[in-house]
Amino acid sequence: DSGVTQTPKHLITATGQRVTLRCSPRSGDLSVYWYQQSLDQGLQFLIQYYNGEERAKGNILERFSAQQFPDLHSELNLSSLELGDSALYFCASSLSGLSATQYFGPGTRLLVL
Amino acid sequence: GESVGLHLPTLSVQEGDNSIINCAYSNSASDYFIWYKQESGKGPQFIIDIRSNMDKRQGQRVTVLLNKTVKHLSLQIAATQPGDSAVYFCAERPANQGAQKLVFGQGTRLTINP
Numbered sequence: 001d002s003g004v005t006q007t008p009k010h011l012i013t014a015t016g017q018r019v020t021l022r023c024s025p026r027s028g029d030l031s032v033y034w035y036q037q038s039l040d041q042g043l044q045f046l047i048q049y050y051n052g053e054e055r056a057k058g059n060i061l062e063r064f065s066a067q068q069f070p071d072l073h074s075e076l077n078l079s080s081l082e083l084g085d086s087a088l089y090f091c092a093s094s095l096s097g098l099s100a101t102q103y104f105g106p107g108t109r110l111l112v113l
Numbered sequence: 114g115e116s117v118g119l120h121l122p123t124l125s126v127q128e129g130d131n132s133i134i135n136c137a138y139s140n141s142a143s144d145y146f147i148w149y150k151q152e153s154g155k156g157p158q159f160i161i162d163i164r165s166n167m168d169k170r171q172g173q174r175v176t177v178l179l180n181k182t183v184k185h186l187s188l189q190i191a192a193t194q195p196g197d198s199a200v201y202f203c204a205e206r207p208a209n210q211g212a213q214k215l216v217f218g219q220g221t222r223l224t225i226n227p
Contacts, residue, residue, distance in 0.1 A: 031213065043217040056214050090156050100145045100206045100213055104156035
């Protein structure tokens with residue numbers, strides 16, 4: 001158990017809908033990262049937050065957004081969902097922005113029908 | 114994209130034997146490397162890391178070797194056990210991109226045969 005929690009574990013929704021994925025980092029970690037894992041693209045970095053502020057952006061679509069709250073939990077919002085958004089979404093956390101060791105949560109499996 | 118399309122290499126090893134998983138990384142400016150293990154239905158689990166100023170690091174039953182000349186990373190698992198069966202990913206941190214994102218390799222599926 002990495003100490004990173006994610007909810008929900010599974011999510012089934014329809015195209016065009018909007019969902020919110022939630023992540024709680026390990027106790028004491030200030031940085032949160034979001035990754036997407038699909039069969040054809042592997043693990044792709046989406047976005048990083050550090051102590052409430054966006055720190056880095058990767059291959060994140062404009063339909064997707066994220067935020068980190070004062071209690072350091074983070075949410076990833078996916079809107080106007082398409083079939084191709086079906087994937088595993090992982091959250092990871094690290095102690096600080098300078099510490100590269102990231103610990104991953106169990107993921108949320110999203111299925112868009 | 115930074116993570117190439119998946120034609121996942123596979124490696125089958127007899128239980129008790131040693132295994133070596135290889136990874137070619139892409140960015141010569143990367144200064145930190147991590148190996149992760151991902152079991153089916155779970156998130157990637159940290160195994161071992163190494164900084165670019167080192168060429169070898171040992172953990173419990175695992176050793177990571179780094180060859181910066183040819184941009185190659187390997188993970189050696191000694192005395193493999195059934196629980197070692199998983200997909201193993203190497204990840205690099207590009208130091209010249211001003212962020213802490215990790216770039217993952219495609220992964221290798223390791224199967225331990227009883």
